[in-house]
Structure formats: structure tokens, C-alpha cells
Amino acid sequence: MxxxxxxxxxxxxxxxxxxxxxxxxxxxxxxxxxxxxxxxxxxxxxxxxxxxxxxxxxxxxxxxxxxxxxxxxxxxxxxxxxxxxxxxxxxxxxxxxFGIAFQAAALLEWRDAAANVALPLELAGWPPARRTQRVAELLARMGLSDAASRLPRQLSGGMQQRVALARALALAxxxxxxxxxxxxxxxxxxxxxxxxxxxxxxxxxxxxxxxxxxxxxxxxxxxxxxxxxxxxxxxxxxxxxxxxxxxxxxxxxxxxxxxxxxxxxxxxxxxxxx
Missing domain, CATH: 3.40.50.300 (P-loop containing nucleotide triphosphate hydrolases)
Structure with a gap:
């Protein structure tokens, strides 16, 4: 895709x-x-x-x-x-x-994977339905659809970095x-x-x-x-x-x-x- x-x-x-x-x-x-x-x-x-x-x-x-x-x-x-x-x-x-990703994933601990990816979309003023669609697309592409509702502490290091990359790419x-x-x-x-x-x-x-x-x-x-x-x-x-x-x-x-x-x-x- x-x-x-x-x-x-x-x-x-x-x-x-x-x-x-x-x-x-x-x-x-x-x-x-x-x-x-x-x-x-x-x-x-x-x-x-x-x-x-x-x-x-x-x-x-x-x-x-x-x-x-x-x-x-x-x-x-x-x-x-x-x-x-x-x-x-x-x-x-x-x-x-530009989007940016660091050595440390720097995810917000109180937000699940989907909400972390959605953060730049929220700050940019995207409406909820459009945000939801974009986040689902990115999580699917990163192989994280099943982890959308997990908090960062419930993710492996590799999964956290995938979330960070998806967040960096959120606004294309x-x-x-x-x-x-x-x-x-x-x-x-x-x-x-x-x-x-x-x-x-x-x-x-x-x-x-x-x-x-x-x-x-x-x-x-x-x-x-x-x-x-x-x-x-x-x-x-x-x-x-x-x-x-x-x-x-x-x-x-x-x-x-x-x-x-x-x-x-x-x-x-x-x-x-x-």
C-alpha cells in the first residue's frame, strides 16, 4: 500500500x-x-x-x-x-x-500507540475522522494495527521506534x-x-x-x-x-x-x- x-x-x-x-x-x-x-x-x-x-x-x-x-x-x-x-x-x-525521530522514541507514556501517532495531526488541526483514517493507515503500514491501543510501556523497543517513525510521517x-x-x-x-x-x-x-x-x-x-x-x-x-x-x-x-x-x-x- x-x-x-x-x-x-x-x-x-x-x-x-x-x-x-x-x-x-x-x-x-x-x-x-x-x-x-x-x-x-x-x-x-x-x-x-x-x-x-x-x-x-x-x-x-x-x-x-x-x-x-x-x-x-x-x-x-x-x-x-x-x-x-x-x-x-x-x-x-x-x-x-519535516518530521523527526530520535534514538529514544520519546513517546508520551499516557497515550497509546494510536494517540501518539495522532499527536501531530491534532496539533495541525485535522478533524477526528480524518485523523483516525490517517493513523490507521500508518499503523497498518508499520505492522502495528494490533498494537494501536497499547501504551508505550507495553511495546518492545522495536515497536516503540515504529510508532515514533509513524508519528514522524503523520503529516507526510x-x-x-x-x-x-x-x-x-x-x-x-x-x-x-x-x-x-x-x-x-x-x-x-x-x-x-x-x-x-x-x-x-x-x-x-x-x-x-x-x-x-x-x-x-x-x-x-x-x-x-x-x-x-x-x-x-x-x-x-x-x-x-x-x-x-x-x-x-x-x-x-x-x-x-x-
Whole structure:
């Protein structure tokens, strides 16, 4: 079943033509600490085209998640500029131009799975009948129809992340921001959700632009069209590695020799950063 964008989202998508879904230019970020200022990002440039999947990798603590939070408008850069389809992060948030999912599912404990997915629809003012239909569609697509009335504590970690992804997709945003969404899961569950995400992205029309933060190189190569490699802090872009694996892409590709060569290429770039 294809997940289609409703007419409101299409209108928003067409309203502001722009060359990139995500356009990060010369972004710099510093933090004040008790021992002095720490620079997290130093002039980072990243672009993501409409419908493209870009993975952001780098050493632990290099500023990957900080950059994603800046793109989402949750933090402000000290210098540089971020645009999503030509809009500032604040404007993009008001116009429901992006969805976001984090490492922790961050579900509201007092709301069941269906009500968690429905939250952005409620905030956007969707009428109840339309919300119910959309939530049922998303839960079915994520294999969660039988779990609609369960509270978060009654769901496994993998099921919680499915709910979080469904919530991020509720308003059919043209941009999807994923901050290590599978890193807290066991390996088998992680691999299963990687495959489900590949299947999901192949059915959304039009396909969203996706920026994925991950420390797992195989995951980055499996999911992305391009891998952006960040340096140690303060982070700069070391390289961009194009991923020429075919789409539609299947999880079975994780055993492909060419995928392993691409992972090795990304690893070599990381190791070159003294």
C-alpha cells in the first residue's frame, strides 16, 4: 500500500520552489563550558536534494546530532545558515515541512500507540475522522494495527521506534530527520527495522528527503544515496561518498561485496582524520 501525501502537503511542497530540500551553509556552533568554549561545528556544508537519502557519519561526539538539531531548529548556529526548501527551520516547522525521530522514541507514556501517532495531526488541526483514517493507515503500514491501543510501556523497543517513525510521517513531510533511530536496539531488531525503513521509503509518494545520523557505517551505506563524513571536533566535512547501490534497495544487500567495499571506503576516510 503506497503512502500518499495529502493535498495540503502537496500544496506546501509546491509553494516554495528551492534547489535543495536541506541546505546547510557554513554552519558553526560553539558551546560554553566550565572549562571554556568548545567548538562543535566549524563551517559545515551539507545539502540534501528532494527525494535523496543522505547519511551523516563521524566520530563519536563530533557534532552529528548537534547539526541535525540545528536543522530542526532545536538549536541555533553561531554562524551560517540553514534552509529547508528555502525556509528557515522555524518556518519549516510551522508549515509541517519535516518530521523527526530520535534514538529514544520519546513517546508520551499516557497515550497509546494510536494517540501518539495522532499527536501531530491534532496539533495541525485535522478533524477526528480524518485523523483516525490517517493513523490507521500508518499503523497498518508499520505492522502495528494490533498494537494501536497499547501504551508505550507495553511495546518492545522495536515497536516503540515504529510508532515514533509513524508519528514522524503523520503529516507526510517532504523532509525526514532521523537521529540514530535504531542505535538503542539489538542487532536483529535493528536489521529488521532497516529493511522496513527501506520498504517504507520505497512506497511514499513523493519520496521525502532524508537526513540520517548514524554511527553504524553499514547502516549508512545500506540506506543512503550519499554518505557525508564529518571530522573530529570541531566537525568539518571530510568527504562525500556516493552510494551506487541500486534502488529499490533491499536489506539483503548488506551481504553484498560492493556494499562491503563502500563501507571500507567510508571507514578509510574516517581513519584518515588523524
Amino acid at each position: 503506497a503512502i500518499t501525501v495529502d493535498e495540503t502537503s502537496i500544496a506546501l511542497h509546491d509553494a516554495v520552489p528551492a534547489p535543495y530540500a536541506i541546505d546547510v551553509r557554513a554552519v558553526t556552533k560553539r558551546y560554553a563550558t566550565r572549562t571554556g568554549a568548545v567548538q562543535a561545528l566549524a563551517g559545515v556544508d551539507v545539502t540534501v536534494a528532494a527525494g535523496e537519502v543522505v547519511a551523516l557519519v563521524g566520530p563519536s561526539g563530533c557534532g552529528k546530532s548537534t547539526l541535525l538539531r540545528i536543522i530542526a531548529g532545536l538549536e541555533q548556529p553561531d554562524a551560517g545558515e540553514v534552509r529547508l526548501f528555502g525556509l528557515s527551520p522555524a518556518q519549516a516547522r510551522r508549515e509541517h515541512r 513531510p517532504p523532509v525526514l530527520l532521523l537521529d540514530e533511530p535504531f542505535s538503542a536496539l539489538d542487532e536483529l531488531t535493528r536489521e529488521q527495522l532497516q529493511g522496513e525503513l527501506l520498504d517504507l521509503l520505497a512506497t511514499i509518494e513523493p519520496a521525502p528527503a532524508v537526513l540520517l545520523v548514524t554511527h553504524n557505517l553499514a547502516e549508512a551505506v545500506l540506506l543512503a544515496d550519499r554518505v557525508v563524513v564529518l571530522s573530529r571536533r570541531p566537525a568539518q566535512v571530510l568527504a562525500e561518498v556516493p552510494i551506487d547501490l541500486p534502488r529499490p534497495r533491499r536489506a539483503e544487500l548488506r551481504d553484498d561485496e560492493h556494499l562491503h567495499r563502500l563501507v571500507a571506503e567510508v571507514r578509510t576516510v574516517l581513519r584518515s582524520d588523524g
